[in-house]
Amino acid sequence: MFRSSIRLFKILGIEVRLDYSWFIIFALFSYYLGFYYLPAVVPGVNIGLLIIVTILTVILLFFSVLFHEMSHSLIARRFGIPVNRISLFIFGGMAQIEKEADSPGAEFLMAIAGPISSFFLAIIFGIIWAFTRDIAIIGEPARYLTIINIVLGVFNLLPGYPLDGGRVLRSVIWKATNNIQKATFVAAIIGRVIGFAIIGLGIYFLFTGNFLNGVWLAFIGWFLQSSAWMGYRQLVLETSIKGIKVADVMNQDLITVPDEITVQELVDGFFFKHRYGRFPVVNSNGCFIGVISLHDIKAFPKEKWVDIQVGDIVKSYTADEVVGADMEVSEAIKKMTVKRSGHLVIISGQKVVGIITKSDVLQFVKLQKELH
Numbered sequence: 001m002f003r004s005s006i007r008l009f010k011i012l013g014i015e016v017r018l019d020y021s022w023f024i025i026f027a028l029f030s031y032y033l034g035f036y037y038l039p040a041v042v043p044g045v046n047i048g049l050l051i052i053v054t055i056l057t058v059i060l061l062f063f064s065v066l067f068h069e070m071s072h073s074l075i076a077r078r079f080g081i082p083v084n085r086i087s088l089f090i091f092g093g094m095a096q097i098e099k100e101a102d103s104p105g106a107e108f109l110m111a112i113a114g115p116i117s118s119f120f121l122a123i124i125f126g127i128i129w130a131f132t133r134d135i136a137i138i139g140e141p142a143r144y145l146t147i148i149n150i151v152l153g154v155f156n157l158l159p160g161y162p163l164d165g166g167r168v169l170r171s172v173i174w175k176a177t178n179n180i181q182k183a184t185f186v187a188a189i190i191g192r193v194i195g196f197a198i199i200g201l202g203i204y205f206l207f208t209g210n211f212l213n214g215v216w217l218a219f220i221g222w223f224l225q226s227s228a229w230m231g232y233r234q235l236v237l238e239t240s241i242k243g244i245k246v247a248d249v250m251n252q253d254l255i256t257v258p259d260e261i262t263v264q265e266l267v268d269g270f271f272f273k274h275r276y277g278r279f280p281v282v283n284s285n286g287c288f289i290g291v292i293s294l295h296d297i298k299a300f301p302k303e304k305w306v307d308i309q310v311g312d313i314v315k316s317y318t319a320d321e322v323v324g325a326d327m328e329v330s331e332a333i334k335k336m337t338v339k340r341s342g343h344l345v346i347i348s349g350q351k352v353v354g355i356i357t358k359s360d361v362l363q364f365v366k367l368q369k370e371l372h
Helices: 022-041 047-078 104-131 136-156 164-177 180-207 211-240 263-274 329-339 358-371
Strands: 005-011 014-019 083-089 092-097 278-282 288-293 343-348 351-357
Touching: 014 047, 022 047, 022 136, 047 083, 047 092, 047 104, 047 136, 104 136, 104 164, 164 180, 180 211, 211 358, 263 278, 278 351, 288 343, 288 351, 329 343, 329 358, 351 358
Parallel strands: 014 083
Antiparallel strands: 005 014, 083 092, 278 288, 343 351
């Protein structure tokens, strides 16, 4: 998710992106509002006007989601926590907040800001509804958006991580125990229970003839429970590597590939022999060019491998691939995730002195656990 998305715009320096899955939920809401809800509450309206109002209502619905996520993001930035982007997707929206809050108080304020913003919008749309009840084509969409924002706020207050209510609960337990890992574990377990309960409700709807709502609830429940456990495991990993530098984890025993050999020689003499997934490539002077992986060579037919030199296909490294040996491993992993890279390199002059991958970090953590 979020690997294929469209950049929309920036708000206060925060990039807003649209995941392709968003178009599914946009179509579903448009279909429901345009063919069922609005024709029922505003009968006899002109078809052209109905289409315009339907689209505007759906856009305002997703504006509500964006407003909710912006509130989290702005509070996070107030506490010095970077926020790179907000992505709108099939299950709503998600702010890419770069790190955990430094204190229970900051966590509480970041979490509670979302539901408060939803209830604020509910009041705004509710006021519009109150003043336009006699103008159904305006009042009814406002009424719908009022209800949606109330539901959004209440649902997010459920006390299960990673929902806002779960983060509020985590902040309270964190404050009481002074242990964020224990607090996250408790909130994540409750989040999984809530997720499985929602899946159960979805299955019940499926067997009682409400197919669409059943499938939708099952997907939401699955997403919630899997996100809860993934969030906890991510925190455990970050806790395990806190304070560890790239220099402590990087692979310095490098096997470099000359750029003048063929792809076939690369496969036979390096991938099959050493069984690594990627290798740094150097020129005749030993200067680093870039990293070549199995994925890179699979783009070419096998019969062409004997004719293609590695130097012809290796991509020159970019600044996004380079980190300093003194960078914390947690920051390196985040950089790999954000840049969608499987590796990072450490360079001295024009020579590559180390390489780090996510598997290197996981192996380091596993060894650390076994030895302590």
